[in-house]
Amino acid sequence: MRIYPAKPSKVYFYATCLVDMFDPQAGLDAITLLEQQGIEVIFVEKQTCCGQPAYSSGYDKQAKQVAQSQIDLFPENWPVVVLSGSCGGMMHHHYRRLFKGDSNQAMVDTFCDRVFELTEFLVNVCRASLIDQGDKSVVVMHTSCAARREMNVHLTATQLLEQLDNVEIREQAYESECCGFGGTFAVRHPDISQSMVEDKTQHLCATEATELVSADWGCLLNINGALEYQNKALRGVHLASFLLARTGGQ
């Protein structure tokens, strides 16, 4: 398991392209959560995308160009806190593979070591303790596969939720199963992806939870799109927004 550093005074914040485009509020909320921990949050404006769309489509060369450009944006030895397990997995795990054997491999590895997913950072580095100020609520959470299996951080999001006294957590059937997003997989193999997201939404709805949270916008794009298409009332929100709202907002 990963060894975590002491709480730093400054962190870089990596919002991810999906949050930037589809849910900027989650980005703002995550920054606030970090600031509440007494950490100065640096948002490097030149950040774009981790390169995963190219990588998972088989374009290592292009992915590497993007990866290099992102790495260059974070020169200081501060943690890079990423608002998604999937992009975190790309930057913490797959960047290593992309640069394996290259002359700058050691530099890349050092960068990868600095990458943390938001919830693991809050739990394992900040040791955040949250005080629930919200009303009673029944919540179901979806954890992205990358958070679970590449970052090994599926427990940290739950640990944060569990700190909320008025939140009842329901677990859906096949909780650890993929929602069927997988980036370009969803459009290259739409029928298989459809069968997966339909099962996922069915299992989520079957819990009769009133709120759905996830720490990954890729999954939320997929799951919310399907829920909306099916005219379901349930809609997922980013965990950062949920946590901030429950703990008193800004």
Next chain:
Amino acid sequence: MSSSREAIFARLRDANPKVKTMETIAYQPWVSNETEVLKTRFIDGLSASHAEVLTTNRHALNETLKTLIIEKQFARIAIGTGGDLHSEIVKAISLVQITHPLNILQFDVDFAQCKSQLFNDIDAGITHCRVGIADTGTLVLWPDNTEPRTLSLIPPAHIALIKRSTIVSNFAELMVTEAWQNKMPTNIVLVSGPSKTADIQQTLAYGAHGPSQLVVILIEDM
């Protein structure tokens, strides 16, 4: 096809992989040096795999075997020609024969000559076991000239005799202490229960192709 061989080796050698040395991780199977624990685990494992385990001692072995044969109504039995407990097996059979007619196949001819009988006219085969493995509830069969391989395979029931003193903790320990690498026989079979399959809708069914009944007679000898 030696050219195929050469071509395959050329490609393999061409890859020139960096040789990895022996791993430092040790295998840690279940282990115990308490004989009661070994015995219990051995019996539990076999029973869980649907084998019947009868416990007896050397003195009472022929009686146990006799009762078993009569109760199970085995009328046609195949046996080997040797082994440590052979005389007890023969004794048991003669005891049965006092009251019940028995057809005995003594496996002392070439398989071709008794194949049909083994397949079609035998209810049970009796064999020794070399060793028992407590970890998984397993019998180690080491067939030889006196107890051929098919004796424990073809008849629908297999009666296996095993001495308690032979039970070891686990498979790995067994092959190391006995230095198997220096004396592999034609065939070794590990048996952990009667033949079974779950090939139809994950439903466990016994007696697929091997014996549908496995009766283990555990002989207390310590």
Next chain:
Amino acid sequence: MSQSDSNSLNNGVHIQPLAPEHFHQQAKAALADPQLRQNFRGAMDYLKDKRKLAFSDVAEEKHIRNLSEAIRQRCLSKLPDLLEQLESNCINNGIQVHWAEDAIQANQIIADIAQRHNAKEIIKGKSMVSEEIELNHEMAKLGINCLESDMGEYIVQLDGDKPSHIIMPAIHKNKQEVSDTFAAHLDNFTPTIDVDELIQTGRSRLRQKFQDADIGLSGVNFAVAETGTLCLVENEGNGRMCTTVPDVHIAITGIEKVVEFLTDVPPLYSALTRSATGQAITTYFNMITSPRREGELDGPQEVHLVLLDNGRTQAFQDEEMRKTLQCIRCGACMNHCPVYTRIGGHAYGTVYPGPIGKIISPHMMGLEKTKDLVTASSLCGACGEVCPVKIPIPEMLQRLRNEAKNPATAAHPEIKGQASAASKTEMLAMKSFAYAATHPAIYHLGSWSATKVRGLIPSKLGAWTQCRSAPKPASKTLHQLLKASHKKDQS
């Protein structure tokens, strides 16, 4: 694929041949078959639960997976030497060793042996490698009948079908469907859904066949170099029958199955059975070291070992893809795969389905044929998480995707079907993406974000919206909001 073909997965009636080139249609047909999906989901749930119980001690699971990985990697790192050692020990033991570069050679070797013995009947234990070379089909052409004796394989063969799972070949059928198969093909069979009766039917029909067969054929789970021993793992006893009763035994396996020491076997065997079916041990573990020796009364007079390459050396030559060969064929990756669980094994159109199939088939068949398989994964990682020898299957998929899209480089020699999925439009899209993502000013032009998804995959937004609403970009990006709120950019 015609309409009738795409329906062919329904009701277990297949119009052969299924092929990986038709993956999309085959997957679609499978998804549309509720019974098939129910059969697979039920079976996979069962197998996953069993595996979980067998690895209830998490620390021990981690330990044995690390160990199994290390053993397989060590053995592969010495593969050429170990194969020579295996060969010489087998020969000393009286086992005849044959080498086949591909399916044609392997079939030729087996045909030669059969013809030398005037053999008409081959009885088979479970062997996926024999499926790989389409042995039954090839022998039939020569008038040699191959009969499957594993219960699952037997059912599949009666159907004129192929296995849908490497461990449980007939897993796509429920007991009613098995009864239907027996009723259609066996004389005097009274339909039943009693599984015991179904199995007894198989047993009694095959019993005579074991007696009559001229040759027994089996696979190999581990071939031990140190002693020249072939190890076979099974529950039914048909493997023992095939390797003991007929006068001739032919074992066929891939060249990667060799292990260095006897002591490598127990941990791998334990990892295999627990991963495959959740069993602590199988009913039989059969170790064969020689043909019948002087004075022995049964067992085959001849034992042959056929070692098959069929693309394995290609995987071996690449350090990263060599890991593919660590596989011990437990099937856990497919049991845990959300794609396999939904489409089943036949839809892949390859002998090895599921995650392992996606990473080994390209070496056997080339990427032209299998390029749709390597993209058919959300890279969720469920396979790699359970693989007992820790093959990083998602990374292998990434690698194969890259090889399918790009020409070979100096670092990596060309593989079969290199660049066969290359697309100029897609390359252009990816290059523009990379250009934009490395040029923030361009990337952050509002237009980029709104069109990103469409821009990447121009024709396929329809695929997204077939079951989802179209994504709606926020009115302002985070970048814009942060600028407005005067958060400092420190770079």
